[in-house]
Amino acid sequence: MPQTSSIAIPRFLRSSSCILAAVTCLLVTTPLSATGWHTSGTQIVNPSGGTYVVSGVNWYGAETTAYTPSGLWAQDYKFILNEIKSNGFNTIRLPYSNQMWETDPVPSNHYVGLCPTCKSKHARDILAMILNYGGSIGLHFIIDNHRSEAGNSTEPNGLWYFVNNSNNYPESSWTNDWVHVIDWVHGIQQTQGATDTVAVNYLASDGFPIVIGYDLRNEPHTVCSRSGCNYLGGSTWGSGDGIDPSANPNPNPFTPSCISTSTCHDWRLAAERAGDGILGEANTHGWDLPVIFVEGISQYPAAGGTQANGPYDFYWDGGQLQGINGNSTNSGAPVVLNAGGTATSLGTSISNQLVYSAHDYGPSLFQQPWFTTDTCYVSGCSPHSLADVWKNHWGFINLGQINPVWPGHSSYPWSNTGATAYTSAPVWIGEFGTGTTNSDIFSSGAGSQGQWFTDMVNFINSSYTLTSANNPGFSMQPLEWTYWSINGNDSFAILNSNWNALILPAKVYSLLCFDEQPPFALPMGTGSGQCGSTGALPNPQ
Secondary structure, eight states: OOOOOSEEEEEEETTSSOOOOOSSSOOOOOOOOOSEEEEEEEEEEEEEEEOOEEEEEEOOTSSSTTTOOOTTTTTTHHHHHHHHHHHTTTEEEEEEHHHHHHHHOOOOOHHTOOOOTTTOEEEEEEHHHHHHHHHHOOOEEEEEEEESSSSSSTTSSSSSSOSSSSSSEHHHHHHHHHHHHHHHHOOOOOOSSSSSSOOOSSBBTTTBEEEEEEEOOOOOOOOOEEEEGGGGGGGGOOOTTTOOOOOOOSSSOOOOGGGGOOOBBBBHHHHHHHHHHHHHHHHTTOOOEEEEEEBBEEEEEEEEEETTTTTEEEEEETBBBBGGGOOOTTTOOOEEEEEEESSSOBBBEEEEEEEEEOOOOOTTTTTTOOSSSTTOOOOOOOOBBBBHHHIIIIIIIHHTTOOOOOOTTSSGGGGGGGGGOOOOEEEEEEEEEOOSHHHSOOOOOOOHHHHHHHHHHHHHHHHHSTTTTTTTTTTOOEEEEESSOOTTSTTTBBOOTSSSSBBBBIIIIOOOOOOOOTOOOOOOOOSSBBBTTOOOOOOOO
C-alpha cells in the first residue's frame, strides 16, 4: 500500500497547492477537472474534449546517479522550463529510476549549483518543483520509468526489474513505485527514503492535469553480445510466461507464477500489470484516470518463426511493436487494460487510456540494414523505404491496422479480459534525435543520418498536413512525439552546453518547429526565433 500522511485528503482538494510538514498540508481549494486525459481513436484528448498533440522534448538526468534532471549546474530549473516553452514545445518526458524514487537522496551541489532553491532538497522535491512550475506556465509532463538502479541509458538486462546481490528492484518494487508515483502526483506526501516537503500541484494553468500519464518502462529489449542475442532472456512480447498463447493469447496478466520470483519476460503482460495497478489506484480514489504509455521491445519472431527459436525481426530498443498483431506462427498480443486486478479477477475493462510508444533513431546510433545506398522515403520506392520501415514496425497502429491474429482460430479472444476490440490507438514517438552539425539534420545522401532525420520530420509532418512533398504513400493521423533531448550535455542536444541558447538553431527553426503543435508552437516567419527563419523544412530524400 502507498505510504501517505495520516491526513485523509478529499478528492476535490487534491489538485491544490500544498506545503508539507511531517504530517500536515496547507490546502487551497481548487476543483479537479471533471474528466482527465484520455484517448479517442488515434488521438490524445484533453479533459475538455479537445485534441492534444504531444510535441515536446525529453529532459533526462533524474534516472542517473545525479538523481536530478541535468543542467541545474548551469541554469535554474525555471529558466530551463521557460526555454523549453519559448522554443515551442508543449510536453516534457521526465525520466526517473526506481532507486531515485525509493531512496530519495539529496543531489550533490555539483549537480544543482545554479539552482539555489534545489540545494539541500531531496530528489522528489526537486521533481515536484519542476512539475509545479512547468504546470504554472502551461507545460505538461509524461513521467518515464527509465531504469531500476540509478545509471545511464537502458536497463542492461533489458527487463523492467533488476535484482542481484547488491541491488534489489524486483517487479513488485516497480509496480508499487508506480502506485506511489500516482499518489505523489495527486499531492499525497511520500515517505520512501525521506519525507516530502513539496507537494505536486494537480492542475496546470490551463486547468488540465499537469501529468498526462506514465511511460511504464524505457526500452524493454533483448540482450545481445558478440556471441548472439538471447531473445527469451530479455523482454519478449506475447510469449505468455507459462500461459500457452496458442491456448489463450489474452490471459489475466496476474496469473503467471513468475511474478512472485521476478523471473517473467513477457513485457506485454507486465505492462498490463503495471497499468492495471495505476488505473486501479486512480479508480479506488475516484481520481481522473491517467494515460498509460507502453513502449515496444527490440525484436520479435518473424512469420514462420517461434518465440524460442526465431528467426527474429530486429528493430530499435523500445520500437518493435509487431507483436500487437502477431503473424502466421505467433499469436497477436495487443495491450488491454483494467482498473486493477489479481490472479483471480480483473477490474473493469478500460478502453480509452492506452498509447503505444516507439523509439526510432538514425545510422549514427547503429548502422541498421535499411540505411543503405538505396534508402529512400516513399512507400515502395525501394526495399529500404523508410516510410515502409516505420509503418511495418509501429505506424500500422496509427493507420487503423491493429488486427491481432490467433493462428488456427477465426477471431481473437478480446473478451477473455473483458476488453473491447480496437483497431487503432495513438502512437507516440517517445524518442528520436540527431547530432549537432548540419550533416546530422540535412541529408547528405541515401542512408545518411541527415536523410533519416529530414525524412522523419517530414513523416511526422505528413500526419498533420499531407502535401505532395511529404506524402509517404499513405495518410497518417496526427502523431505524438518528444525529441531526445533538450539536454545541453547530450550528443543529440537542443540547447548548448550553457543551457541558455540553441546549439544548432536550424534543428529547431528549419525542422522540429514544423512539427510543433499548440499551444506553444513557434510562429511561422523569417524574423528571429520564428519557424523557418533559418530556412524552410527540406523535402524528404
